[in-house]
Amino acid sequence: MKKLWEIELKNSIDGGVSPTIDPFSTDEFYIADGWCSMYNSMRLRKISFISGKETANVLVRNMVKYIHFSVDGNFIFAVTNSKILKINRENLKIEEKFDKNIPKYMDYFQSDKAGNLVMMNHVGKSVFVFNCLENKLVQKKVTKNDWCCNILKEDNNNYLIFSPKTGTVQRYSIAENKLETILKTQVFAHGTKDQKGNFYFQSGEFKKGGMCTDSLNPLSQILIISAEKQQKTYDFEFIFREIRLSSDKKSLFLIGDNKIWQFSLEKETIISEIIAPKGSSIIEFFEEKQFLLAIAHQSDNKKMIGVTIR
Template structure:
């Protein structure tokens, strides 16, 4: 393990948007100013993987929650708390702002690459589809199967909605604005799916609270549902709050605090453990670069340490 660089930013960079690689410039990634930052100062920042230096930024004055890169690489769409910004990818200059009929607090988003953004809040009861070319909004209520922890694009027309609260995966059809249930299982905290049709869930526990304080807490359990609908649950003795499917789809990375555990799906066991530097917590793991971004404790979530593993 080798520390590559350390950078301290002016604002907290822990929020909704995870560090996101630029698909057209893989030596750079994006960070957004996060919790505790003053709205008047909040920016989207482009950072060099090699040096940790900021190469460009744009003033948003709101928390950026999701990013979408246009297929030809000319534009970035930054989905903020209640606005969407079209940004020139090269210069990071704002070219257009959408602030009418934009749903608030989007946490998960996909696009059909033809102008539609399929969006949902993590405690949402509605799928919102905003077309930035027509400046129109379409909605679809998800009834009792609310909350969301992931949206996966199957194809241009179909999107899997992971409805965590009641343990349901639904398929949203964009042309018909319709929903169908794909899978019913247990309450889960995180969920994903591989190309072979297998589902992976970190199970969760839902607790009802007063005054809109319902919570869904992660459990130390992984549920795998095969394409043939065979189910198996795995129990662990350590805490984690995020799961990530490996690029080869042979492993799950279980991420929590300062550690990453690699769980082999075939061997059904932990085969590797990675620990971030002392007094840090893992912000993001870039598997393809074998690189961890960690947040230094007692830095106000402003100091990032880049570690090659």
């Protein structure tokens, strides 16, 4: 591992969009100003992987939660807490603002080539579909299984909604505006699925609180349910906050605060570890680039570190 750069950000990025690679310019990624930032200073920023320098920015005056790229690469649709901005990808100039019938305070998103954004709040009860090309709310579907920890696209019509509180996975059809329960299991904190039909969950513990203080805490356990509905659980002695399938679908990355463990699904054991620089926490891991982004402790979430893993 090698630390390539360390930069001081103008604002905290806590709570903003996860660092997102530009699919049309893979040497750059986007971040957004987050909590504790003054609204009149909040920007979407383009950063170089190579130098860590900011190459462009645009004033958005809100927290960007998700970025959708148009098929031709000409535009970015930046989804904020209260509006959607159509931004020229080349110069980051705002060309249009959508602020009518926009679902507010969404946390989980997926999108398709037709411009449909499928969205849900993490403790919400409704799935929303907004088409950013037509600038309209297409539909809304209320689900009995509230809460959401992931939305996964199966194809351009079908999306999987992971509802951790009830341990449920539902398939949502845009064409039919219909929800169908396809899996019922235990409470989980995170979940995903591969193309072979295998499900992967990080187990969770739901705690009832008062005055909207319910919480769902991740446990150090992985549950795998195969396409044939066979189950396996794996317990670990370390704490992690997220699971992610490797690009070859042969491993799970267990992402902790300052360490990533690679768990081989074939060998059923940890095969490698990635450690963030001392005194920092991981904010994103780009597997295909073998690149790690970290944020320094005691920096108000403003000092970002770029590390190459190779």
